[in-house]
Amino acid sequence: MPDTLDITVEFTGGLEMLFSNQRKHAISLPSREEDGNPATIAFLVRYLCQSVMKDRRKELFVLDDTVRPGILVLINDADWELEGEDKYEIQKRDNILFVSTLHGG
Amino acid sequence: MAPSPCARCKVNRALILRPKNHQRLCKPCFIATFEAEIHHTITTNNLFQRGERIAIGASGGKDSTVLASVLKTLNERHDYGLELILLSIDEGIKGYRDDSLETVKRNAVQYGMELCIIGYDELYGWTMDQVVEQVGKKGNCTYCGVFRRQALDRGAAKLGVRHVVTGHNADDVAETVLMNLLRGDLPRLSRSTSIITSMPSAIAPPKASGPGTSGVIGKNTNHGITDVRRSKPLKYAYEKEIVLYAHHKNLDYFSTECIYSPEAFRGSARTLIKNLEKIRPSSILDVVRSGEDMARLVPGNEDAKRCEGACKSTRSNLPSAEEEEEGAGGCGTSGRSTGGEMAAMEAKLLHNDVASAQVLETEITLPARPRPRNGQAHDRHAHTPFTNEPPSAATSSGGQRHDRIDDDTTPTTPRPKSPTKKRSTTHTLPHPPKTQKPAQKMGQCARCGYLSSQSICKACVLLEGLNKSRPKLAIDIQLDAAEEAGRC
Numbered sequence: 322m323p324d325t326l327d328i329t330v331e332f333t334g335g336l337e338m339l340f341s342n343q344r345k346h347a348i349s350l351p352s353r354e355e356d357g358n359p360a361t362i363a364f365l366v367r368y369l370c371q372s373v374m375k376d377r378r379k380e381l382f383v384l385d386d387t388v389r390p391g392i393l394v395l396i397n398d399a400d401w402e403l404e405g406e407d408k409y410e411i412q413k414r415d416n417i418l419f420v421s422t423l424h425g426g
Numbered sequence: 427m428a429p430s431p432c433a434r435c436k437v438n439r440a441l442i443l444r445p446k447n448h449q450r451l452c453k454p455c456f457i458a459t460f461e462a463e464i465h466h467t468i469t470t471n472n473l474f475q476r477g478e479r480i481a482i483g484a485s486g487g488k489d490s491t492v493l494a495s496v497l498k499t500l501n502e503r504h505d506y507g508l509e510l511i512l513l514s515i516d517e518g519i520k521g522y523r524d525d526s527l528e529t530v531k532r533n534a535v536q537y538g539m540e541l542c543i544i545g546y547d548e549l550y551g552w553t554m555d556q557v558v559e560q561v562g563k564k565g566n567c568t569y570c571g572v573f574r575r576q577a578l579d580r581g582a583a584k585l586g587v588r589h590v591v592t593g594h595n596a597d598d599v600a601e602t603v604l605m606n607l608l609r610g611d612l613p614r615l616s617r618s619t620s621i622i623t624s625m626p627s628a629i630a631p632p633k634a635s636g637p638g639t640s641g642v643i644g645k646n647t648n649h650g651i652t653d654v655r656r657s658k659p660l661k662y663a664y665e666k667e668i669v670l671y672a673h674h675k676n677l678d679y680f681s682t683e684c685i686y687s688p689e690a691f692r693g694s695a696r697t698l699i700k701n702l703e704k705i706r707p708s709s710i711l712d713v714v715r716s717g718e719d720m721a722r723l724v725p726g727n728e729d730a731k732r733c734e735g736a737c738k739s740t741r742s743n744l745p746s747a748e749e750e751e752e753g754a755g756g757c758g759t760s761g762r763s764t765g766g767e768m769a770a771m772e773a774k775l776l777h778n779d780v781a782s783a784q785v786l787e788t789e790i791t792l793p794a795r796p797r798p799r800n801g802q803a804h805d806r807h808a809h810t811p812f813t814n815e816p817p818s819a820a821t822s823s824g825g826q827r828h829d830r831i832d833d834d835t836t837p838t839t840p841r842p843k844s845p846t847k848k849r850s851t852t853h854t855l856p857h858p859p860k861t862q863k864p865a866q867k868m869g870q871c872a873r874c875g876y877l878s879s880q881s882i883c884k885a886c887v888l889l890e891g892l893n894k895s896r897p898k899l900a901i902d903i904q905l906d907a908a909e910e911a912g913r914c
């Protein structure tokens with residue numbers, strides 16, 4: 322297993338504002354968590370907060386250790402609820418989209 | 427997890443989990459189902475008439491963009507025979523609307539619709555940037571919200587359009603229901619749940635207003651007597667599905683928060699709605715339906731009124747645009763609530779502990795009590811949700827949201843004086859058919875003629891204050907600008 326997984330992470334619906342105003346991010350995610358388990362969405366979210374997100378308002382993205390309610394997560398265009406939510410194990414070349422429903426309509 | 431097949435076509439892989447019924451659908455089936463449900467809402471509520479010219483209140487945001495896209499699709503698919511135009515309001519906030527108006531302009535091309543952009547300066551003589559310069563950033567959301575509530579109707583009247591549709595979705599309505607329920611404001615709860623609101627707006631100003639006192643607004647809107655109907659075709663559509671529809675159809679929309687309202691997220695009823703949805707997705711529609719059911723029990727509701735002559739509500743059940751979106755905050759184009767309201771509400775509930783379980787009876791039996799105007803919640807303790815604030819704090823805050831300014835403190839909105847405590851039960855049945863509308867009892871603003879429960883509407887009150895401190899010259903210029911407006 323390679324050390325990193327090359328994936329695409331996208332932020333839309335206003336979330337891009339929290340990530341340097343950039344919609345698409347090419348991420349090389351460590352393929353294993355610190356404890357050796359395969360990288361999951363939960364791990365990705367922690368990684369994004371620590372290593373990618375420069376905005377200090379983390380609570381606009383994460384609440385209670387998970388993605389804030391009102392933010393949809395699509396894994397290769399599928400609702401993450403169909404994929405095991407934050408326990409989904411990330412595969413290489415995955416496209417993970419975070420889209421906020423909370424911003425002005 | 428093994429991919430599951432679409433529940434509808436049984437062929438494609440399911441990508442969408444529907445919040446309302448947990449159905450798993452593939453992309454084409456989801457899009458078809460979403461559109462079919464909006465069509466169902468439109469037809470069962472008789473929202474449109476053939477040949478109608480309809481202005482879509484367009485902000486460039488997800489809701490109005492989806493609304494425009496779906497209405498275009500349905501208008502063609504089912505031959506509604508509608509003429510659809512886009513109507514955008516420019517608040518005059520530099521840098522805020524620029525991008526969203528660009529989005530609306532692209533939408534106009536994409537959907538082949540006429541676009542009219544009307545500015546606060548045209549409608550009121552003030553841009554929001556000028557208002558902020560005058561009153562500061564604190565409290566400016568009040569102005570923005572009051573102006574916004576009237577802007578679509580005024581804009582439509584200017585264009586001679588008699589029907590405005592807005593992108594309010596189920597989450598918006600659920601939020602309004604909860605807010606009004608927590609406030610114990612049942613009349614407003616009743617009004618806010620209706621899918622159609624009919625209101626004469628922008629009626630030519632009464633002759634009384636001479637040139638000197640001239641309605642600053644009236645000058646702009648005397649394009650004849652107009653009935654502007656408002657409706658919400660997306661009322662039963664989940665915000666989640668609206669966003670997914672926009673995503674899967676690759677719609678071009680824009681998202682931002684009002685730059686003058688950076689705190690829009692915190693402690694809001696919106697957060698509560700989203701948390702409820704996470705626990706039980708169907709709860710949003712449940713709240714909407716419950717709101718509708720409760721609305722039928724409210725004395726003064728048109729159904730209730732017809733079943734018993736004793737209900738002497740002096741107010742019509744039909745909302746004016748001014749208050750229809752009261753549950754919505756000053757800022758945020760979809761009528762989003764702003765921060766702090768839940769905190770204010772919580773404080774009020776602590777103060778008013780009878781309200782908890784028996785809101786209905788409380789509302790009916792207790793006399794309306796005027797609330798103090800001072801110490802608006804917005805400024806005070808807006809961001810302390812679910813604190814244990816002592817009742818005294820609640821009293822001083824009055825539990826008011828920051829953009830509620832006069833409605834609750836005036837005697838022109840009497841609670842129905844019901845002699846019997848258990849009256850509510852007599853309203854539960856039967857429900858007569860909703861055929862005739864009650865007579866419109868609301869008055870008109872003496873300045874501008876806008877439908878209002880006050881003798882002078884909120885916008886005119888705010889404008890009076892603004893204009894007082896502005897040099898006369900500026901007003902003249904603004905009136906001139908108004909004359910040449912109407913370019914659409």
Ligand SMILES: [Zn+2]
Pocket residue numbers: 432433434435436437438451452453454455456
């Ligand atoms: Zn299908």
Ligand SMILES: [Zn+2]
Pocket residue numbers: 643871872873874875876882883884885886
């Ligand atoms: Zn007025």
